[in-house]
Amino acid sequence: MKLQTAVNAVFPPDCVCCGAPVETEFGLCANCWSxxxxxxxxxxxxxxxxxxxxxxxxxLRCDDCLTIARPWDKGRTxxxxxxxxxKMVLRLKxxxxxxxxxxxxxxxxxxxxxxxxxxxxxxxxxxHWWRLFRRKVNQSALLAQALANETQAFxxxxxxxRIRKTASxxxxxxxxxxxxxxxxxxxxxxxxxxxxxxDILLVDDVMTSGATFAAAAQACHEAGAExxxxxxxxxxxxxx
Numbered sequence: 001m002k003l004q005t006a007v008n009a010v011f012p013p014d015c016v017c018c019g020a021p022v023e024t025e026f027g028l029c030a031n032c033w034s035x036x037x038x039x040x041x042x043x044x045x046x047x048x049x050x051x052x053x054x055x056x057x058x059x060l061r062c063d064d065c066l067t068i069a070r071p072w073d074k075g076r077t078x079x080x081x082x083x084x085x086x087k088m089v090l091r092l093k094x095x096x097x098x099x100x101x102x103x104x105x106x107x108x109x110x111x112x113x114x115x116x117x118x119x120x121x122x123x124x125x126x127x128h129w130w131r132l133f134r135r136k137v138n139q140s141a142l143l144a145q146a147l148a149n150e151t152q153a154f155x156x157x158x159x160x161x162r163i164r165k166t167a168s169x170x171x172x173x174x175x176x177x178x179x180x181x182x183x184x185x186x187x188x189x190x191x192x193x194x195x196x197x198x199d200i201l202l203v204d205d206v207m208t209s210g211a212t213f214a215a216a217a218q219a220c221h222e223a224g225a226e227x228x229x230x231x232x233x234x235x236x237x238x239x240x
Contacts, residue, residue, distance in 0.1 A: 016103045017084050026102040036084040038107075039077060039235070046070050047210060048077030049235050070210065071217040072202070072228040074115055077235035078107045081206055085234050089205050092233075093139045101139070104233050105146025108203075112151065115229040117199045122148045122155050125204040125216055126185060128162040143233055144203035159195055160219055161188040169208065177211040185215045187223035196224035207232040 012021035015029040017036070022029050028036065042051040044062035047070070051060055079085040092100040124144035132138055141157050148155035166184050169177050187195060200220045202213055207230070217228040 014099075016097070016100045017088055026099055026106070028103070032084055036088075037080040037082050039079055043077070045074055046072070047075045047207060047230075047235065048232065049237050050080065064210070068210065071214055071221060072230050075207070075213075075230040075232070076108075076111045076115060077207060077232045078104065078111060079234055081208075081234040081236045089139075089234050092142070093135075093205060096137065098137075098142055101142035101146045104143055105150045108143065108147045108231055108233065109150035112147065112201070112231055115201055115231060116151065116153065117227075119197075119199045119226065120153050120201050121159070121194060121198045122151075122153050122201045122203060123159045123195075123216075123220070124157060125202060125212055126158070126160045126162045128165045130165050140204045143205060147201075147203060147231070153201070156191070156194045158188055158191050159223075160185055160192070160216055169211070174209045174211075177209045178214065181211045181215040183215075185212075185219045187219055192223045195220050197226055199227045200225045200229070202228065202230045204230070204232050206234045206236065208236040 013025040014020065015022045015032055016026060017028055017032040020029040039048065039050045042053045042056045042060055043049060044051060044065055045059050046061055046065040049062045051062060081089065088100050091097045122144050124138060124140040127135070127138045144157065145155060162184055163186050164184050166180050169180060172180060202216050204212060207213060213230045220228045
């Protein structure tokens with residue numbers, strides 16, 4: 001501890017968003033913290049999107065989750081996909097900045113309590129092998145690993161497999177997004193047995209329509225999972 005304190009005195013850790021010096025590793029400076037759109041008030045119990053009001057209530061549902069069949073029970077997100085939230089997600093996805101995942105693991109762990117049981121397995125949303133080859137890293141796996149480290153939950157990085165290369169979701173409407181992801185994710189033929197009888201927590205970087213989570217959750221149920229819940233770092237909100 002004393003050695004780390006001495007190192008930090010000479011080489012102060014950087015804010016994972018702007019790079020300014022901070023007191024602790026894998027954190028945000030005061031300015032970035034205040035400018036990051038953390039979801040702290042009422043939110044949808046199934047997808048985590050922020051809702052109007054000031055008093056959080058259990059079991060709240062947003063309009064989308066009241067009208068769209070969700071093959072998972074509960075969901076949480078850390079911040080909205082806007083401002084610094086969007087900046088950090090894009091840097092994690094394309095900028096090779098794993099320190100953001102380390103910070104996000106702590107933020108997700110602070111919200112994941114209602115989603116976890118002693119039987120929970122943390123599973124990242126898989127990338128198709130070609131996209132993983134081009135990107136070099138699966139940002140969802142980094143986030144899931146960081147969350148597992150914080151919670152000491154069982155981590156199954158390859159329990160699911162994306163069996164076909166889907167087109168980008170950018171610019172697609174809700175129905176197109178669901179159709180694009182249909183039947184694209186399956187239990188891994190050799191490691192999907194890990195899902196049988198377990199409570200699954202799916203982890204991804206961003207939730208927009210919920211189509212990716214739906215495809216993965218259906219695959220978990222097909223494999224024999226007991227319950228499925230979801231955690232995203234960021235939520236695309238209607239007013240974001």
